[in-house]
Amino acid sequence: MNVFPAIEGSSCYRYNNALHMSFHDHMHQVFAGYLEDYLKKLNLTQAIVDEYGDDVEVEQDLNRKSSANTNTIKMDEEDAERDRLLSVMFYMVSNGLKASKAAVKAAAQQLDVVIRPYKGAQGVADDAETSLIKGLILDLRKEENTAAVTTLGLDATVDELEEANNNFDAAKNKRTSERALTEGDNLKDARSKTDTVYQNMCTLISAAALMAATPEDLEFVVSVINEMNRVIANHKTSYTQSQAQKKSNKPEEGETVEK
Structure with missing residues (x-):
């Protein structure tokens, strides 16, 4: 049985809309440059990668509309x-x-x-x-x-x-009220769809590593998994830093707020 690293959990469901979109945009870029032959080694098709890219674009568009309010x-x-x-x-x-x-x-x-x-x-x-x-x-x-x-x-x-x-x-x-009425459900649905396509891709890639017929194929799949894990780690770090900053900006009860 082939030995290969697991694709780390992304925890992207915790991310705000901008970071969630950024995560999937960077992850899509991992696959966007591969030709069909290489995508087949990953158990993927161009149609799946294109669908993923289209879902990311929908999130980007909804985020732009939200920011332009x-x-x-x-x-x-x-x-x-x-x-x-x-x-x-x-x-x-x-x-x-x-x-x-x-x-x-x-x-x-x-x-x-x-x-x-x-x-x-x-x-x-x-x-x-x-x-x-x-x-x-x-x-x-x-x-x-x-x-x-x-x-x-x-x-x-x-x-x-x-x-x-x-x-x-x-x-x-x-703004909060209008977003809830006009964009909230759409963006929530878009996030869910993007996450679903991504999770399906992770399943297919893990299966590709498990079933790789040659050492060269396995090496290629593992290199892609390692790149995916780098994207995941980078965005987890960004999320952790943003949470720490929010906590540091919040004054403790009874604390004087000073620069």
Whole structure:
């Protein structure tokens, strides 16, 4: 019986849409260049490889449509605006700490304590930033802070920050709703179809290795399996890194968010 390495599990069902599409696109490239004679050594046909490629293209198209959503553009605009307003606010408080007028300096000292837990909010994940800004606005509008806000001339900035934050949240909710209605099921079905074709190919390739009639044929099939496993390992690493980054960007309970 032929001895050969197993095709590693991809875990691609865990991947977000972009990484899932990337995985299958790179995996399709492993087979796309082989002529029919070599595909036969893998138990594959050109029709199967073409079907796989077509399924990848469907995912790519759906992902492009999802990314081009007008609500995404609105989100980007409002996210940039709320980041700008946060920077303005932090700067004005920091500048006020150096003021020569006692009233301005006292107001800045008071607000510096209030805003300290929110510094670095621009760098956290979208939903976390939305929540932090809501908390900041609530704190700034507490009765004990209203005079200090006015003294530093931040009333308009607070109002504009709240508007930008609400606009961002509304655009994101609308995008999520529209995607669920127009693209979610289609993309889910496309992912499932691509996964099914890929799994069938894995079964056929493993059978080809098992039944290879010559050492040369087995060597060729094993080289393809090794290349497949490299693609799988690379995307597993990308997934692990993205998960670690999400975890590192999420503040612990009670933790101050700072750069």
